[in-house]
Amino acid sequence: MTETVELRVTSKDWQSHRPTWCPGCGDFGVLSATRKALVNTQWQPKDTVIVSGIGCSSNFPHFVGGYGIHTLHGRSQPVAQGIKLSNPDLNVIVAGGDGDGLAIGMGGFLHAARRNMDITYLIMDNQVYGLTVNQASPTSTMDRKTRSTPYGNIEHPISPVQLAISAGATFVARTFSKEGKQFESIMQAALEHKGFAFIDALSPCVTFNKVNTYDWFKERVYDLNAPDSDHDTSDKIAALTKADEDFSGQIPIGIFYQTQKPTYEELDPTIQKFGNVITRGALKIDPETRNKILADFR
Amino acid sequence: MLDQISIRLSGQNGDGIFSSGDTLAKILTRSGLKVHGARSYQSIIRGGHVSYSIRANTGDVRAPADYIDVMVAIRPDSFIADVMPMMKAGGKVLYDSKGFRIKDPEVPEGVTLIDIPAMQMARDIDSSIKILYNTVFVGAVVAMYGLELEVHETMLKGFFQRKGDKVVQINLEAARAGYSWVEENTSKVEHSVVFDRSKDGIYIGGNETLALGMLNGGLQSYSWYPMTPATPVGSFLATYGPLSGCIVKQMEDEINVSNYAVGAAFAGARSACGTSGGGFALMSEAIGFASIIEAPVVFIEVARGGPSTGLPTKTEQGDLNQMLGASQGDFPRAIIAQEGIADGFYLGQESLNIAEKYQMPVIIASDLYMGEHFETLDGLDFDRIPIERGKLITEDIADDELPYLRYKLTDDGISPRVIPGVANGMHDAGSDEHDEDGALVSDKRAGFPEAIEVRIQQMKKRMKKMDGLLKELPPPEVWGPGPDEANLLVVSWGSSRDTVREALTQAEADGVKGASLNIKYILPFHGKEVGEILRAYESAGVKILGVEANYTGQMMRYIRGETGFEIKDKYLRYEGEYILPREVRGAIEQFMNGGLQQ
Numbered sequence: 034m035t036e037t038v039e040l041r042v043t044s045k046d047w048q049s050h051r052p053t054w055c056p057g058c059g060d061f062g063v064l065s066a067t068r069k070a071l072v073n074t075q076w077q078p079k080d081t082v083i084v085s086g087i088g089c090s091s092n093f094p095h096f097v098g099g100y101g102i103h104t105l106h107g108r109s110q111p112v113a114q115g116i117k118l119s120n121p122d123l124n125v126i127v128a129g130g131d132g133d134g135l136a137i138g139m140g141g142f143l144h145a146a147r148r149n150m151d152i153t154y155l156i157m158d159n160q161v162y163g164l165t166v167n168q169a170s171p172t173s174t175m176d177r178k179t180r181s182t183p184y185g186n187i188e189h190p191i192s193p194v195q196l197a198i199s200a201g202a203t204f205v206a207r208t209f210s211k212e213g214k215q216f217e218s219i220m221q222a223a224l225e226h227k228g229f230a231f232i233d234a235l236s237p238c239v240t241f242n243k244v245n246t247y248d249w250f251k252e253r254v255y256d257l258n259a260p261d262s263d264h265d266t267s268d269k270i271a272a273l274t275k276a277d278e279d280f281s282g283q284i285p286i287g288i289f290y291q292t293q294k295p296t297y298e299e300l301d302p303t304i305q306k307f308g309n310v311i312t313r314g315a316l317k318i319d320p321e322t323r324n325k326i327l328a329d330f331r
Numbered sequence: 332m333l334d335q336i337s338i339r340l341s342g343q344n345g346d347g348i349f350s351s352g353d354t355l356a357k358i359l360t361r362s363g364l365k366v367h368g369a370r371s372y373q374s375i376i377r378g379g380h381v382s383y384s385i386r387a388n389t390g391d392v393r394a395p396a397d398y399i400d401v402m403v404a405i406r407p408d409s410f411i412a413d414v415m416p417m418m419k420a421g422g423k424v425l426y427d428s429k430g431f432r433i434k435d436p437e438v439p440e441g442v443t444l445i446d447i448p449a450m451q452m453a454r455d456i457d458s459s460i461k462i463l464y465n466t467v468f469v470g471a472v473v474a475m476y477g478l479e480l481e482v483h484e485t486m487l488k489g490f491f492q493r494k495g496d497k498v499v500q501i502n503l504e505a506a507r508a509g510y511s512w513v514e515e516n517t518s519k520v521e522h523s524v525v526f527d528r529s530k531d532g533i534y535i536g537g538n539e540t541l542a543l544g545m546l547n548g549g550l551q552s553y554s555w556y557p558m559t560p561a562t563p564v565g566s567f568l569a570t571y572g573p574l575s576g577c578i579v580k581q582m583e584d585e586i587n588v589s590n591y592a593v594g595a596a597f598a599g600a601r602s603a604c605g606t607s608g609g610g611f612a613l614m615s616e617a618i619g620f621a622s623i624i625e626a627p628v629v630f631i632e633v634a635r636g637g638p639s640t641g642l643p644t645k646t647e648q649g650d651l652n653q654m655l656g657a658s659q660g661d662f663p664r665a666i667i668a669q670e671g672i673a674d675g676f677y678l679g680q681e682s683l684n685i686a687e688k689y690q691m692p693v694i695i696a697s698d699l700y701m702g703e704h705f706e707t708l709d710g711l712d713f714d715r716i717p718i719e720r721g722k723l724i725t726e727d728i729a730d731d732e733l734p735y736l737r738y739k740l741t742d743d744g745i746s747p748r749v750i751p752g753v754a755n756g757m758h759d760a761g762s763d764e765h766d767e768d769g770a771l772v773s774d775k776r777a778g779f780p781e782a783i784e785v786r787i788q789q790m791k792k793r794m795k796k797m798d799g800l801l802k803e804l805p806p807p808e809v810w811g812p813g814p815d816e817a818n819l820l821v822v823s824w825g826s827s828r829d830t831v832r833e834a835l836t837q838a839e840a841d842g843v844k845g846a847s848l849n850i851k852y853i854l855p856f857h858g859k860e861v862g863e864i865l866r867a868y869e870s871a872g873v874k875i876l877g878v879e880a881n882y883t884g885q886m887m888r889y890i891r892g893e894t895g896f897e898i899k900d901k902y903l904r905y906e907g908e909y910i911l912p913r914e915v916r917g918a919i920e921q922f923m924n925g926g927l928q929q
Contacts, residue, residue: 079753079756080752092771094759098757099757100751102594102624102759105590105617108586108620111589113594114580115591115593115597116594116751118578118580119594119595120598120751123751141587144583303573303579306573311551311598314549315549315718315720316575316576317548317549317713318547318575322574327533331532
């Protein structure tokens, strides 16, 4: 962590292993837009950690430069928080799927949002469990037939956008993997947002989801932040209302909500006193503090 | 003439028993004594039955008292739960017959009842402070033992300072009232214990020494979720962590507590998390995760009575099987038991060193008795254990040193570990099986000869770390006489150490020449050495008894598995109360005279 002359970061710096996703997977679009957005930020890959859970999309860190940690199913959020608080100078991005983040990882997602650490969270939402070969997920629509719902899905889908807003995320957006330009700009805005930024990325599964296909989305999505739109991204209630649709009609994509609040790391008493504890180093208790502590036990 | 001090305060939640007990224990500590304090309580906030037992002497006191000499019995239940089982002839009970209508209480033969109007005295001083009577009682106990009132007054001034002068004055009056009442109305306790106010020990619990030790070991991250009896570790660190560079994070559940700890370790923090048995069950998956990505994390398990939510406020050594079995597959990890109050301070530091040097999870096995009892310590050596971080790379890697391989195969199985932020160290840490670079072999490469080879190499590499660690850990040592002099060897583990050893000392009067083998390092295990010890005593004709606080004898079964030596006779306790030396002595007596009745 010594000072070095840092050259301009290019797309090449964010390359890594070749993706193993099915040909045509929506996640390719997510990956490509994310890499572009990362170049736009000019973040150093060495100062960036990509954290994921388990599932097709959670292989993401292996396909992007920077440090990566491929955690357990549903556990990317607490791992990311451990990284971010320990070293607030790192850029932390969490990536995963709808099953990982909204089923097994739901608790972690909501608490991550309310803490408002400076973390970006990207859900690649394909409305199905892919890696376990086609089961219903929390965002699967009603009546969908999958291997876990052979007679049709009888559970209502949840709205990740509404959940993120109500839980306290300070940047909440939805975008579509085929809308490369919009994706890139929203991703960049999310990365540069100070606080917990959440993106629900519509990313079709071409193998198992024959309902919510590219064409299906193309017919429905519209830009929430288009010049003629009257959506106010600072209006929390308007954002919740906009997100209150069931995907049967039009699907707004864009930034739903954005606000500024102090981040958790700005408020943490240890970070306030010592800054970055990693660069400070692991040290013994200094004699003055030692005496102060022991005095309470005399 | 008594040769030690043994007091119990007994009442219910809301009587201020714990703070009064703390005050009394610190008065004794400030009077130059070594104190052992242990509490008994229930899982409610008001009512119920609680007690605080204090034993003190000039030399080390490391086990609870067998009998209580002076009991403060505030409630009618105090006589049933404390006076009857814990007192014998010569004992004195301080109580207030009018306070909580205690009429003709039953006491063991020869126990003296001292009826002190503590409630009325308290009301006369200030009727607005509901539990002022506890200060009157403590003042009375101070007088009973001939302790200096001034020490009590200094304690009260410090304790109530933040509540203002009036509260301080009221409490001082209450203490003096209790003290004077004893001086004027009853005889004192005759004892030979000598007070010395020049000493200044600290009075501290096992959870606190463990937390303090970790903090002095350079702890930078502690994550937790409240759970009795591990909560005091979190409270301690929440208070003192921010003064010494440790970030303390309360999470939403223990699954996320443990994964937070893994994230912190991955980022390069000295990282630990803590819980009790139920929370530890939720941490199980993260332990294997930490091990496969080779992240150093200390997991603290302060056990209470199980199964399920079990006995939330009672002690048990019942979680050994869970700790040994936590997480799927074979992976390197250490399990170390806390053996004592001072031991916790050094173990806290040692465990962080082991975790980082061997890049593996370390589990600390404690229990409610260990964590929540208190002792007076003369001093702690803050410099004894250096901070060791192992093969840790925090400076940028030069271009000519590339490629950097996070999981590089090495002779000792330990690969140089880099932290994010270091140039040229980028890699992916994978919870799936991976190659030297961290790339997965679990997806499209799985099953190919090359991936099979990687799997074998990485497993061997990780497991090799256990061999190195075993060599570093000190082999167990027997306390007491060798095989040729002894007639009894007691095998125990962790928190049972000091109670067993006091029982063996007592049993000398019964003709027992007892040795003690207390297991601290559970995994990796010195199976060869422990087997040799057991066989040496057995072949010399020494009887061998296992003592532990669980139903099935989990440690004895583990020892059998690791050594092939079966310890057939066991004194097992699982009702949740901490074990008294006299109870172990009684079991030993039965065992030596033919057979242990369980």
